[in-house]
Amino acid sequence: MKKIIIYIRSASPIGKAAFLLLTAIIILSIFGSQLSRYPHDLSSGKSLEAPSKDHKLGTDDLGIDLWAQICNGARISMIISLGVATLACGIGSFIGIISGYKGGIIDYILMRFTDMVIVLPQLPTMIVLGAFFGPSIKNIIIVLSLFSWTRIARITRAKLLTIMEQDYIKIAKGYGASFKYIYLNHIQSQILPIIVLCFIKTTGKAIVAEASLSFLGLGDPTSKSWGLILNRAMDFNGIYFTPYWKWWVASPLIAIVLLVVSISLIGRELENKYDFKM
Amino acid sequence: MKKELLKVKDLKISYFLDSEVKEAVKGVSFTLYEGETIGIIGESGSGKTSIAMSIMGLLTNAKIEGKIIYDGIKFNTLRQKELNRYRWNEVAIVFQNRLDVLNPVLTIREQIEEVLKKHTMKSKGDIKKRVKELFSMVNLEEKWLSSYAHELSGGMRQKVLIAMALSCNPKLLIIDEPTSSLDVLSKREIINLLKSIQKKNNISMLVISHELPVIQELTTKVEVLYLGHILEEGLTRDLINNPMHVYTRGLINSSCDINVYKELWGISPKINLKSGNGCPFYQRCVQASKECTQKLPRLSYISIERKVACNKGGIVTILETKDLSKAFKSHGSKIYACKNVSINVKAGEVAALIGASGSGKTTTAKIISGFLKSDSGSIYFEGKEIHGCEAMRKIHGIQIIFQDPFSAINGDFTVEKAVKEPLEILNIGSEEERKAMVKKALQDVQMPFDNEGLDIRCNTLSGGERQRISIARSLVMKPKLLIADEITSMLDPSTKANILRLLKGLQNEKGFSMLFITHDLPLARKIADKVYVMNRGSIVEEGNALEIFNKPKCQYTKKLFKECFHMTV
């Protein structure tokens, strides 16, 4: 915790702002239901009310409070993106580390497999998988993770290859050090910052991907994410000709942009910190 | 069959000091044939002069045991009077050149004439003639005959002593340190003089000296004396080129006349005189083992004309490789990085593997240390075949130091962790023991070893310091063989010099052997005892460093040296 505070202190003003924003959104996602007066899934006013004291961001076509939906959407975005990042970093770093450490045929097979997944067109494949597996948070996390681990695997592998080149690894191996020893003493401290960075970047990417899928109508209809709010709004006939879009479309849109940009800025801040470019 | 002129058998000399009896010579045996010259070498206090004096029967207050047989006569049982018949007539001695060897109040002439008077019954005129003859023999002008000892220079005095010793045409000449404290030119002159005298008169000589060039030039055979024991005996040339006893090698390495290029390092001086009945050299020996504390080694033949007194049969071979080969595939054809490489490294020796880059040196080093598998051939460490990195994983094994000090040490590690790593991986010792070992190793490499020093992060250290850490990491394993792969090539000249001195000093103190891999020929010349020249994966020339650097035989080596030393070979 102390370390994090020191990091933030040393960050640039933009980085600090981004961190503040992210903290706010996280708080929103955790305490969303306390922070909103109305339920996010039940009608609480007239349909398509403009923002007022009562409904801070107005209501949608079913009269559901948009602020409540945004708060709830934040939670869903967080759950999905953290889930994806965890899963992807787990798989990716595992494959990357094994591949880089073992080298040889294992490396070859794993990397060819990774290449194959990288070449797959992401969004269409996600649509197909999403369409067939059916929209639920769990499925979305799995589908998104399937595409997010590849870059992490490549990056960790590349880093591991440079570590493995070092003479100190050769010497440690010469002394008969086990994988566990080498990993804990030599590799972990060097690979961890990269994984943290990957984690943050994947979180951002996952939010975008989830929003994209939801926007296409492939989100989990029972848990309304920001993308799904957008989707509903865009499906509303004649949304362009009414003033409704000013709150109905704009609020999830701004929410997505703020979250994604703040995460990416934090990522960039860390990149500079570790002097590491993806 | 040559005639035995002097035979010393099991000679023991003890001096009666105030309260104790001190044994100076402990059972020395050797034989001097007629016309032969034997040298006795050894550090001061090894008993060389005692032997000379005992042959002449000049020792007082001492007990002499064993036999000194001159021409069939047991010298050491003769009474002084009987002995006097032989003294100077048959056996003469050239004393070590000290000011008061000659009487300061008598003229030189008087001092020479008196021996002639005593031993030959010649007339005054004959004596005068003989003195002149002697002076011309030693290239001294006659005018000096009437001067006093203090009026002569050191070289002249030495000549006088020689002239005096030759006066009665002795058959055996004992020469004690003939050149000590002389300047270079006088030294040369004396050596040449003694050489010509020996040739002309066919005198047998017993030359006692700690100066190897004298021994090298004058003698055919050498006895190496240490604390009253002969540790090695052999033909002079062989012995100096290829010493088989650690002590002999140490003596040779300490001589700047023989080691023209190398840095000088004495034999490590941790000496608290011998106790018990083990090998006398045990405490200073780099290959001593427990056995050596118990057992007194006997001087025995290890090859024709060579005797060594060592429980291990002389300097042991630490590392031996037999026909190591390794090929890499490139564009469908095989390229040998290393082809039938056979090298051996003896205990306490620095063997240099030299050659241009790409000649296969590093491949060889990697194979020996186990980081690379050879296609064929085998490696023996202390006589046992080893595979892979097994020798690296034990105390007293093989350790390797790499070229790049930055790559060799994880920069995130603290100094303590970096040095301790092998102990941790191999689970050697308790936590405190490990720390103590780390501290010792750091002290050895002259790095701070207090708690503050231990906590320094390695990435704050310079290349030279990291190389020291690298060395310390090897030292905690107390290696018997250290492979140093171009360890100085990435360092600046000053750091390089420091690291090398440090390493050589450690080697001298700890007695490990080194396989020093380098393309830096002047460097190799500076530290190597033995040299292997590699070209295109094969050893093209090998041998004693001095010989190779002075007289390379192989064309490739010649070319290499020509480029490097601007040498015309």
Next chain:
Amino acid sequence: MSKNIFKISVGYVITFLFIITINFFIPRFMPGDPFTYLSSDESGMNVTYSDEEMQKYKEYYGLNKPLGIQFVNYIRNVLKGNLGYSIILNDEVSKIIISRITWTLGIVIISIIISCFFGTLLGAVSAYNRNGLIDKIIYSVFMIISEVPAFIIALIFLFYFAAYLDIFPLSGGFKPFVEYESSFENITDIIHHGVLPAVSLSFINIGNFYILSRNSMIDILQKDYIITANAKGLNKSRIILRHALRNAILPIVTRIFLSLGTAIGGAVLIENVFKYPGLGTLMREAVFFRDYPLIQGIFLIMAVMVIIMNLTADIVYKKLDPRLK
């Protein structure tokens, strides 16, 4: 060289087989019978099938045959161009795709031209003014733009330029129910409709081009021949365009092909924002109505296009870089 291309191609052929396999097995691995799923009331639309229809589809899929034979048949069909039969449009999937693909490819290619041109140019400008104010501004703008998802940008464009300013049409690829007087009018109408989708789509790749160009330019600008050019007193634009950019063009050409791959994926979203009549919109409709043969067909076509683009990028890269020859 040809050996190299062969080697690369093998990897892609395997990827292609992998995609076909996914396409083949996914409906079969789904829990339960795909047709009970198909006929279930999933999306709120009443898509129920009569027994007769069910029978037709079952036969079409050949679900009564062993899996191996089904797979072989499937591959044979795919290679023949037979992608199945769309449920909602009542037509052959391949025919439908052919009718829509030009729309998608149109905006994709135009977007690549836009992003390549502006990205490269701005990258070069940025590199030339490295660490100057202009560089910092352009760099920051691009950093933010490249993080914001393109469909969000598209939405913003839609509401600002189309709904608010009303200078571009809100949706579609052409004016419906209009007889064009000339082909010129036809073309202007199509361009008018295509501007916003193409421009928004270009945001997917423009950041990549910018970074690539900036980095390689920075690299090149440190080379000696640029110093020489400066010494000769040439003006900025000539140095950037004639001397530097020519050298930087190599990685950019490679990037064009890779970008085509990403843009095809991105087009799915952008088209939906503008209801543009390309494959993306079609795919969403297919998803909405759970028209599986159509989804699979579109996916397959898109995947093949992306793979071909990547393969081309790989080959071009190897061809162009003299160090790899």
